[in-house]
Amino acid sequence: MNKQTAFFAVTVVALGAASSVQAATLACGTPLRVSTANVANWSTDARYVSAPTGAPATIRDDYKWNGWFDPATQTHGASSGSLNGQPFAGKWLSFGDSSFVDGAANGGNTGSGTYPAVITNGDTDNGAWVAGRVTFIYNEPINIASNVNLSTIRIRGAGGFDDNTQLVVRPATPPSGATDWLRMQNLGGSYAAPGIVNEDGSQVGLGFYYGDNTLGFAVQNTFSAPTTSQGNPTGLMADIEITADCAAEPAPQPTTILACPAGSQAGDEVRVGPFTTNARDWKWTKRTNAGALENVDLPLYDSYRYRSYFNPGTLSEATTARWISPGTTDPASTDIPGVPYPAATGQSNGGVDGSTFVMNQSISVGTNVDLASIKLDGRFAFDDYGNSVYVKPASGTESFGGTYLSNGYGAFTSLTTPAIPGFERGQNTIGFMVDGGQNANSCAGGTCALGAIADFYVTAACTGEPPSADLSITNTSASTSVAPGATVTYTITASNAGPTDATGATVTATLPAALTGATWTCAGAGGGTCAASGSGNISDTVNLPVGATVTYTVTAKVAATASGSLTSTASIAAPAGVDDPTPANNSATASSVVATPGAATPVPALDLAALALLGSLSAGIGAFALRRRQRGQ
Structure with a gap:
């Protein structure tokens, strides 16, 4: 989305629930506010020292260590988005201190004690989300609607974190189907004064995906490496809002036939388009795997963007095209949206064209265009090299010529290809043959990403002949097709x-x-x-x-x-x-x-x-x- 595009935040739509836990839908509207104002909205993965494999510990909001700031006296600043100028809405959540002594005798701690000792360096074998940490979990699932642009999700606000806290997002069902995937972002450690929370999904993969997501804060008490809450209070206070832009539904691909109108002269140019890449209209149909060419029918994703791909939403010349990709199984922290995608093999074969992405809709070519003059004209980017145009007539042989298209993924390159061989009269399937340089998408850190983005026209020169009037029409069937352009x-x-x-x-x-x-x-x-x-x-x-x-x-x-x-x-x-x-x-x-x-x-x-x-x-x-x-x- 370009700089002139209006910003849309998100709205919370309350959904009926059978239990006390409700759900919120992230859709175009107003910000979603999450705070620690009500302890009943939070749970934890922490266990009591007395029962390390037992029930989760109880979170308390009646304890305050003497070194924690008082949220009741704080006001949000400009970095908190629409919360700017509003009072903090939150309390300190903790497990108290098992050696708690109220009042000045213990440095000014306050609370209603006593507090049982809680394990604060969690063990994942005992149910902890993050090893060595204790996580405070927001009970209300955050449902991301299908019309949300995942890369624009942003979290802004403030909080107090004792000590080193990570923002945790766990999607219920990422595209890979994983059930235990989570993404963490470091929020630092600050408890004497409010710390700024400013996480931008266009810069890092926050880990939200479509459907339900769980939000949490994983706290690590680094003071003398404590393992329990005895003498070492572990607390959290937060007041944040979540916002996002809408992802506009891609416009339908043009259906106009590539044909010259009556009266056109030989050499006149005709074009149809623009055609754009998006997951709805494109799919993966071929791949070279272990030296053999395979025919496949696999979906592509436009919700995935490798960290080094340019962001089409920030281009000075707007485009509705999106990156189409199989994604990767192990994204880096700055890959967007920061969730794993299904494992896929056969992306390349030793540096030759290895994968074919095709448009679901065919290009119809009329009788009065010069087949030898058909080109693509537009903007392209590919990961990574050896990219060519794929053409398969409805009744003919598939073809792909030389390296017609730009290499690289850091910029949207404008170009007009040489003439593309293989087109015939009637319907033609077109696509791109690309090579990411790897054989699978399972490498560490997401570096084996494979992707393409294009915004283009199909052009041709006219022969000077009139449009065809060859029709086959009857009036006895409601499903009779008629020749296009006639x-x-x-x-x-x-x-x-x-x-x-x-x-x-x-x-x-x-x-x-x-x-x-x-x-x-x-x-x-x-x-x-x-x-x-x-x-x-x-x-x-x-x-x-x-x-x-x-x-x-x-x-x-x-x-x-x-x-x-x-x-x-x-x-x-x-x-x-x-x-x-x-x-x-x-x-x-x-x-x-x-x-x-x-x-x-x-x-x-x-x-x-x-x-x-x-x-x-x-x-x-x-x-x-x-x-x-x-x-x-």
Whole structure:
């Protein structure tokens, strides 16, 4: 997201729960505030000295060591985000001191003692989250909604930490499926004055992932390396807010055919796009594994970013493209979002193209473009080298040429490729063949990341030939496909055989849903005139003599995704002066002109009942996203 993009924080949506523990959803809205103001909202992994494998210890908020600052006298500063200027909302959480003596005799400690001794250097075999530490755990799961940009999650506020405290995040279900993964961020140690909490998910992987997450603080008392709370109080005080930006849903990939419009000249350029990488629209289909090429069908992730990948959200020229990657099983602390991804092998084979990422949607190529001129024009980045364009026609051989694309992952590189071989008329699957330089994504620290990001157009030169009018259309099936980019002439005839002269009759025609960008003209017998234009139903008023017929001719483009019957309906409302609007006086027929313009192929006329049913079916087909073919600028 660029600097001009408005910041969205997160909202807490209270969810009903069967127990006292509720959940909060992190979505676009207001900040989520977490504090130690209520001890009932917190639990711990600590155990009593008397029962090291027993029940967790009880957290106390009635004890205060004499060296801890008083939160009741503190106010948040500017570094605390929207908490700035607000009083601290929190108490010191601890286990007290098992050798506690109240008041001045013990240096000014206060509390209600006595406090049983608690083990403060946790043992993971006995249930501790972090070895050598005791963790205070927030009971309310934090649910991250699917529309949150994980890299923008930020935690700001303040707290007191006795002594060396780590912020801990444990996602319930990271993409790898791990159940015990946690991520820690060092908050330092400060208990005499409030310490600043400012953790930025765009700089480090905080460890949050979609779904439920548990937040905690892992405290290590470093004074004389104590192992229990006897004579060594271990406490925590925190008041923070969690915010995040929304992750905008990627726009659909363009469906426009790569074809030149009528009137284009040889050498004119046409282009379609932009196409962008994102996990929804791209997948992993091939990999070289142990020297052998494998066909796979694996998901890619755009929630993962290796620490050295540039951040597309900070580019001066905005893009909706995202890094697509298999992720790594062992991310470094600065990899984003800081959670493990599924193990994957076969990323490369000794420095040659090893993995193929393809776009789910194909590129349709028309008949009047020069196949030898097709290129990609845009911005690209790849981890790491030897990157080329992959092309697989619907009925043809897959191909990938030389190294057409930029190497490296630190910058978004603008380039136009040489001509890409392998395209054919009709549908083509395209993608990128990339090589991260490793055979698996399981190396320590996430350095074996593999990724790609692209924002590009597909361009071509025109041959100068007119668009193809080769159609295959019938009016007997609601699922008949029509050739993309073709021009259809559609004739609608409506008649009125009223016994008297009719004036001001209204013609209503429902155009087929498969047609778009329609323009129409009409001619009526007996001197009647009519004129209209637009795209949608025809509604026009005409003057008709007895027995007159009015014919509308519709010329429209057919889009790449068009399908369905091209049969339509037309009717003329009985005008004033017609006293007996019987079916004979109010009838309609419909015909379709297919093949080349001007060569009509009529269909049988339907009676009114059939036309009414057909009109209802046509209206239910829905609109198709059809676009006029434009010459590239």
